[in-house]
Amino acid sequence: MKIVDARVIVTCPGRNFVTLKIVTDEGVTGVGDATLNGRELAVASYLRDHVAPLLIGRDPARIEDTWQYLYQGAYWRRGPVTMSAIAAVDTALWDIKGKVAGLPVYQLLGGRSREGVTVYGHANGETVEEVLVEVARYVDLGYRAVRVQCGVPGLPKTYGVSADKLFYEPADAALPSEATWSTPRYLSHVPGVFARVRDEFGPTLRLLHDVHHRLTPIEAARLGQSLEPYALTWMEDPVPADLQEGFRLIRQHTTTPIAVGEVFNSVFDAAQLIREQLIDYIRATVVHAGGITHLRRIFDLAALHHVRSGSHGATDLSPVCMAAALQLDISIPNFGLQEYMRHTAQTDEVFPHGYHYADGYLHPAETPGLGVDIDEEAAARYPYAPAYLPVNRLEDGTVHPW
Numbered sequence: 001m002k003i004v005d006a007r008v009i010v011t012c013p014g015r016n017f018v019t020l021k022i023v024t025d026e027g028v029t030g031v032g033d034a035t036l037n038g039r040e041l042a043v044a045s046y047l048r049d050h051v052a053p054l055l056i057g058r059d060p061a062r063i064e065d066t067w068q069y070l071y072q073g074a075y076w077r078r079g080p081v082t083m084s085a086i087a088a089v090d091t092a093l094w095d096i097k098g099k100v101a102g103l104p105v106y107q108l109l110g111g112r113s114r115e116g117v118t119v120y121g122h123a124n125g126e127t128v129e130e131v132l133v134e135v136a137r138y139v140d141l142g143y144r145a146v147r148v149q150c151g152v153p154g155l156p157k158t159y160g161v162s163a164d165k166l167f168y169e170p171a172d173a174a175l176p177s178e179a180t181w182s183t184p185r186y187l188s189h190v191p192g193v194f195a196r197v198r199d200e201f202g203p204t205l206r207l208l209h210d211v212h213h214r215l216t217p218i219e220a221a222r223l224g225q226s227l228e229p230y231a232l233t234w235m236e237d238p239v240p241a242d243l244q245e246g247f248r249l250i251r252q253h254t255t256t257p258i259a260v261g262e263v264f265n266s267v268f269d270a271a272q273l274i275r276e277q278l279i280d281y282i283r284a285t286v287v288h289a290g291g292i293t294h295l296r297r298i299f300d301l302a303a304l305h306h307v308r309s310g311s312h313g314a315t316d317l318s319p320v321c322m323a324a325a326l327q328l329d330i331s332i333p334n335f336g337l338q339e340y341m342r343h344t345a346q347t348d349e350v351f352p353h354g355y356h357y358a359d360g361y362l363h364p365a366e367t368p369g370l371g372v373d374i375d376e377e378a379a380a381r382y383p384y385a386p387a388y389l390p391v392n393r394l395e396d397g398t399v400h401p402w
């Protein structure tokens with residue numbers, strides 16, 4: 001079998017997605033997500049101009065060899081653009097391998113390790129009252145875990161808090177919008193929010209919170225301490241992880257578990273965090289961390305160090321990425337949680353998929369391959385529209401410095 005075509009499809013069914021479709025001479029096809037929020041066309045060009053020509057004529061069965069060929073062969077290593085492009089190829093090749101074998105990809109990864117993939121949803125509101133209503137909505141839907149984000153009094157707009165329910169779209173403008181950040185206002189407000197949520201929903205609902213890289217290590221240590229009475233499942237992205245040893249300081253001060261990694265591209269972004277057991281959950285994803293092949297490598301290192309998976313699953317990760325993530329989630333020994341933000345009806349139309357939600361769990365499709373496809377005719381009806389993530393400034397106008 002040989003690869004005869006590798007098409008890059010850019011579509012915007014409510015938000016932008018970049019998808020690679022690999023076609024073989026025997027008619028078997030595979031899909032991979034290549035979406036990099038706010039930088040979509042850079043990955044599309046990388047694939048179209050620099051990767052697709054190298055794939056033509058290759059044997060699609062050689063997944064590891066193709067991964068090494070693209071990674072080593074580029075000379076320029078890592079980075080979100082390169083690794084998202086490699087991820088798309090890798091994911092599409094796993095899809096093809098599953099279809100050729102007649103098995104869902106998780107069977108090729110060792111088979112099922114659990115009955116379902118526990119997911120968490122996003123409850124967010126401007127006020128605590130709104131937050132409580134949103135948490136109740138997820139509890140009613142059967143969720144066992146909920147991420148809680150609340151507006152901060154005195155700040156006009158907070159990242160992660162939106163009027164949309166069940167999903168939200170942070171890339172909200174054709175040019176970057178701006179939000180204001182104040183650490184003192186934030187740190188004084190958050191513990192009270194969790195006190196109310198615990199009070200209302202009791203001790204067993206799993207609660208999570210995303211700090212979106214806004215704090216310094218000592219500030220994050222204080223936040224972690226102040227949240228200890230509410231027994232969070234994790235405090236996410238407390239500080240940027242450019243400086244991996246920064247997490248030591250947080251770790252020394254708090255038993256609140258830590259999750260990080262949604263912007264990681266490589267095992268090297270996480271190696272120190274994992275080896276020193278500075279985190280509890282690794283949030284790297286299929287699309288941004290080199291595909292199923294490389295993400296499994298990250299999860300295997302994590303398993304050796306008591307670190308569980310907690311993959312990113314916001315709306316900018318397409319149903320193709322979610323379908324691939326579920327194949328890993330259901331099969332690895334150290335699965336923790338899977339983020340699950342629902343996509344819009346238009347997105348679901350463009351990406352028909354067989355995975356489904358029931359009673360707090362996502363279930364991968366049982367069909368051969370990943371169990372997801374792209375409807376290219378539907379995709380063509382939604383042309384690319386520029387959209388960027390917001391920029392954060394401090395109250396004095398400084399661009400948030402870390």
Ligand code: EZ4
Pocket residue numbers: 037170210212262312314315316339389
């Ligand atoms: O900011 O997906 O945990 N989820 C998140 C997301 C990310 C966006 C970035 O593209 O932090 O909302």
Ligand code: CO
Pocket residue numbers: 210212236237262
């Ligand atoms: Co996050």
